[in-house]
Amino acid sequence: MTALANRKPVRRNVNGTPPPGIAVRGAKGVVLILACAFVVIPFLAVVSTSLADQQQITEAGGYVLWPERPNLDAYRAILAGGVVTRALFVSVGVTLVGTLLSLACTALLAYALSRPGSFAHKPLLMTVLFTLFFTPGIIPMYLLVRSIGLLDSYWSLILPVLVNAFQVLIMRAFFMEIPRELTDAARIDGAGELQILTRIVLPLSKAVLAVIGLFQAVAFWNAFFNAVLYINDTAKWPLQLVLRTYVVDNTSLGVDGTELAGAAMPASQSIQMAILVVSLVPIALVYPFLQRHFAKGILIGAVKG
Amino acid sequence: MSDIHIGRRGLLRATGGAALLAAAGGTAACGDGAGTGEAQTLSETGVELPSYIPSEIAAPDLAATEDGVLAGYYSFPRDLVDAFDAPPADGAGTVSILTNMFNPVPPGMGDNAYWQAVNASVGAELDITMTPAADYLAKLSTIIAGGDLPDMLLVSASLANRSDVLANLCADLSGHISGDKIADYPHLANFPTDSWLPSVYNGGLYGVPNPRAIVGTIMFARGDLFAAQGLNLAPGSYDEFLEAATALTDPAANRWAFGNPRGLITYVGNMLGVPNVWREEGGEFTNEYETEERREAVARVAEMMAAGLFHPDAASENINLRDLFGNGTIAMGPDGYAAWDILADTYGVDVQGIPAPSYDGNGEGVHRAGTASFGLMAFKKADDDRIAQLLNVANWLAAPIGSTEYMLRKFGVEGQHFEWDGDTPVKTALGTNETTVPFEYVTDAAPILGPRAQARVDAQRAFQETAVPRIVRDPSIGLYSNTAIDNAGELAEIIKAAELDIVSGRKGIEAWDEAVDAWRAAGGDAIRAEFEAAVDTASPSPSESA
Numbered sequence: 001m002t003a004l005a006n007r008k009p010v011r012r013n014v015n016g017t018p019p020p021g022i023a024v025r026g027a028k029g030v031v032l033i034l035a036c037a038f039v040v041i042p043f044l045a046v047v048s049t050s051l052a053d054q055q056q057i058t059e060a061g062g063y064v065l066w067p068e069r070p071n072l073d074a075y076r077a078i079l080a081g082g083v084v085t086r087a088l089f090v091s092v093g094v095t096l097v098g099t100l101l102s103l104a105c106t107a108l109l110a111y112a113l114s115r116p117g118s119f120a121h122k123p124l125l126m127t128v129l130f131t132l133f134f135t136p137g138i139i140p141m142y143l144l145v146r147s148i149g150l151l152d153s154y155w156s157l158i159l160p161v162l163v164n165a166f167q168v169l170i171m172r173a174f175f176m177e178i179p180r181e182l183t184d185a186a187r188i189d190g191a192g193e194l195q196i197l198t199r200i201v202l203p204l205s206k207a208v209l210a211v212i213g214l215f216q217a218v219a220f221w222n223a224f225f226n227a228v229l230y231i232n233d234t235a236k237w238p239l240q241l242v243l244r245t246y247v248v249d250n251t252s253l254g255v256d257g258t259e260l261a262g263a264a265m266p267a268s269q270s271i272q273m274a275i276l277v278v279s280l281v282p283i284a285l286v287y288p289f290l291q292r293h294f295a296k297g298i299l300i301g302a303v304k305g
Numbered sequence: 306m307s308d309i310h311i312g313r314r315g316l317l318r319a320t321g322g323a324a325l326l327a328a329a330g331g332t333a334a335c336g337d338g339a340g341t342g343e344a345q346t347l348s349e350t351g352v353e354l355p356s357y358i359p360s361e362i363a364a365p366d367l368a369a370t371e372d373g374v375l376a377g378y379y380s381f382p383r384d385l386v387d388a389f390d391a392p393p394a395d396g397a398g399t400v401s402i403l404t405n406m407f408n409p410v411p412p413g414m415g416d417n418a419y420w421q422a423v424n425a426s427v428g429a430e431l432d433i434t435m436t437p438a439a440d441y442l443a444k445l446s447t448i449i450a451g452g453d454l455p456d457m458l459l460v461s462a463s464l465a466n467r468s469d470v471l472a473n474l475c476a477d478l479s480g481h482i483s484g485d486k487i488a489d490y491p492h493l494a495n496f497p498t499d500s501w502l503p504s505v506y507n508g509g510l511y512g513v514p515n516p517r518a519i520v521g522t523i524m525f526a527r528g529d530l531f532a533a534q535g536l537n538l539a540p541g542s543y544d545e546f547l548e549a550a551t552a553l554t555d556p557a558a559n560r561w562a563f564g565n566p567r568g569l570i571t572y573v574g575n576m577l578g579v580p581n582v583w584r585e586e587g588g589e590f591t592n593e594y595e596t597e598e599r600r601e602a603v604a605r606v607a608e609m610m611a612a613g614l615f616h617p618d619a620a621s622e623n624i625n626l627r628d629l630f631g632n633g634t635i636a637m638g639p640d641g642y643a644a645w646d647i648l649a650d651t652y653g654v655d656v657q658g659i660p661a662p663s664y665d666g667n668g669e670g671v672h673r674a675g676t677a678s679f680g681l682m683a684f685k686k687a688d689d690d691r692i693a694q695l696l697n698v699a700n701w702l703a704a705p706i707g708s709t710e711y712m713l714r715k716f717g718v719e720g721q722h723f724e725w726d727g728d729t730p731v732k733t734a735l736g737t738n739e740t741t742v743p744f745e746y747v748t749d750a751a752p753i754l755g756p757r758a759q760a761r762v763d764a765q766r767a768f769q770e771t772a773v774p775r776i777v778r779d780p781s782i783g784l785y786s787n788t789a790i791d792n793a794g795e796l797a798e799i800i801k802a803a804e805l806d807i808v809s810g811r812k813g814i815e816a817w818d819e820a821v822d823a824w825r826a827a828g829g830d831a832i833r834a835e836f837e838a839a840v841d842t843a844s845p846s847p848s849e850s851a
Contacts, residue, residue: 061625061632080734082416138443225440229444234413235416245406245410
């Protein structure tokens with residue numbers, strides 16, 4: 001008894017195998033630390049460079065890992081004129097409105113397509129699939145946007161990318177997994193299709209809504225090319241396009257840059273990095289709140305259909 | 306007022322480009338039936354380039370020379386002259402303009418006092434649609450395809466079907482500005498003749514240039530690093546240049562002579578007399594890649610790379626060369642002529658230019674001419690009155706230093722956008738924010754040296770006085786080849802890949818011959834044929850060289 005009582009419990013891994021030795025665990029730790037460093041160091045360099053002064057950046061050859069004389073000059077420079085601030089509001093507005101509208105339209109379409117036997121079910125499904133495989137080119141899209149009077153309108157940044165066929169299919173697959181008995185019961189209780197969607201289906205689909213919402217929000221936030229084509233008034237430019245004017249490649253030593261011989265020096269490296277931080281922070285703030293839905297939603301939607 | 310840079314031969318070549326364009330431009334789009342795919346003879350190709358009439362608004366400290374050395378200014382003229390008695394484009398209403406930009410985006414016109422002041426001075430509302438340069442081609446192509454052209458648009462050199470666009474959608478300005486007619490627009494007349502050559506298409510002048518110095522790319526060096534080791538900034542031969550590069554290289558001190566191998570190939574090529582893209586003799590064109598000298602330049606740079614004279618990441622072509630030059634990690638590198646001031650101002654270091662010596666020390670090296678115009682500001686087809694209004698807008702934008710209009714365009718309104726600090730205008734915070742409207746990419750005043758400290762302007766001037774007399778122009782400027790535009794990316798990639806393979810030691814110099822063969826097959830020979838046909842059709846009578 002005494003011997004048994006004194007015996008130390010043997011630690012075992014979940015699968016019953018004995019734990020690895022100190023050397024293996026140490027090696028794993030080093031590998032994980034290195035892996036983390038690969039991810040963290042670029043971000044650290046971006047933030048540090050945005051806070052560093054020109055002298056240190058020049059001495060370091062472009063990027064610094066830790067600012068010796070940290071200052072907020074770069075942030076003051078980009079936020080002073082009001083252009084970046086205004087563009088920030090434009091981007092937030094477009095992202096919010098676009099994402100909400102996109103979710104609404106995607107959910108409505110996906111729900112309709114998840115009910116076999118609904119009106120024009122197959123032709124509609126085929127139409128959605130068609131857009132997945134055959135996308136319009138830049139110029140037809142431009143002509144369409146122009147013909148419906150959306151040039152220089154914020155709607156030109158939202159409507160052309162409002163519904164994404166791939167996301168419709170993911171959401172449809174998710175909806176199809178909801179037990180039919182639930183919707184039948186609601187129907188017996190007198191619920192219409194809209195009530196079934198809003199009171200039964202959507203509350204059960206928060207995971208996929210979060211995923212699709214995040215996809216769309218990131219897409220709206222990062223989009224700049226539609227603004228290049230459709231928005232001539234720079235006061236309506238979204239943040240990403242404004243930022244592009246700061247970080248666009250310029251001629252440099254060694255480029256046979258006669259075409260650009262008169263081009264100005266690009267904004268300093270610290271300003272470019274400050275711009276990156278400004279553009280990253282808002283979307284990075286949203287991500288943790290949706291992260292727990294992320295893997296779950298995308299896997300459920302992706303493997304069943 | 307005579308054509309100081311280009312003789313009749315050059316002019317005929319330029320108009321030959323038009324002949325080729327008429328033939329090979331794929332004119333199906335315009336339906337005029339000329340698109341036979343073969344060169345056709347134009348019986349009347351008399352495109353007369355605008356005369357060069359130097360401005361007399363502010364006498365420079367160093368006068369421009371006839372062969373292309375820029376005028377120099379040691380300080381900003383303080384006795385400003387009104388270049389216009391009244392807003393020159395009064396009555397033009399809104400002038401829509403499409404151009405690219407390299408600066409941060411400015412506040413919109415409604416919130417931008419600088420922009421409004423310029424509009425008031427011009428007499429028209431300059432409605433500029435600006436696009437980051439990296440996306441400009443996509444925007445331009447889309448606008449053209451959409452068919453709603455602005456009044457003025459920057460037509461970039463790499464626009465596909467450029468000839469069709471110019472010939473069918475844009476106005477021929479020759480009736481307004483050829484020869485001495487340009488005197489009606491005196492600030493455009495101040496443009497060097499070299500700058501007008503790229504405007505010639507289809508037997509006409511299809512735009513206003515954005516003038517740049519003919520001197521193009523310069524091999525810059527850190528003067529302080531040379532001085533510290535007592536090295537000669539004017540090496541007399543390749544061997545002497547190599548000695549300097551070797552002396553400057555010290556990996557233990559994190560310093561190398563060079564950072565860009567392909568730039569060095571061009572520079573060593575200048576020592577060897579490599580042609581500027583093409584060499585034309587008796588109507589026959591030879592590309593620089595096909596010359597033995599160019600092959601030798603590649604081999605020499607491969608040797609320099611093997612000797613460790615290049616930054617270790619040089620062959621990646623993915624390093625910030627300006628920063629490395631600024632912090633002394635690399636000691637030499639080629640860049641556009643405007644970078645002289647940019648590098649010196651940004652990094653506060655002693656920047657010098659090194660003219661290429663002759664390879665063996667006998668005679669002189671050559672200097673490749675740059676493209677003397679940034680893009681081409683074309684005008685949408687319109688009646689003569691409208692074209693005259695647009696030319697007046699361009700003329701205002703070209704007002705030279707010493708004029709109130711120049712100061713307004715470059716620095717804004719005194720007291721609001723800039724203040725004088727001695728003889729130097731210093732922008733206020735508002736000025737820094739608002740004056741980034743890219744008027745300078747519509748058109749600009751003729752290029753000058755300075756205004757900067759006398760020592761720097763003198764150094765720049767001395768470089769130009771050495772380099773410009775040795776300048777070698779690209780004989781294909783003013784000619785047009787569809788293949789050159791359509792296949793530009795593929796052709797450049799063939800050569801780039803071969804050069805990097807060879808200089809980094811992955812392949813021997815014999816890979817160069819294979820690459821040149823591949824280049825010929827992929828379009829090089831076709832471009833040659835198109836240029837030769839163009840010159841043929843443009844040379845109906847014996848003509849002398851410039």
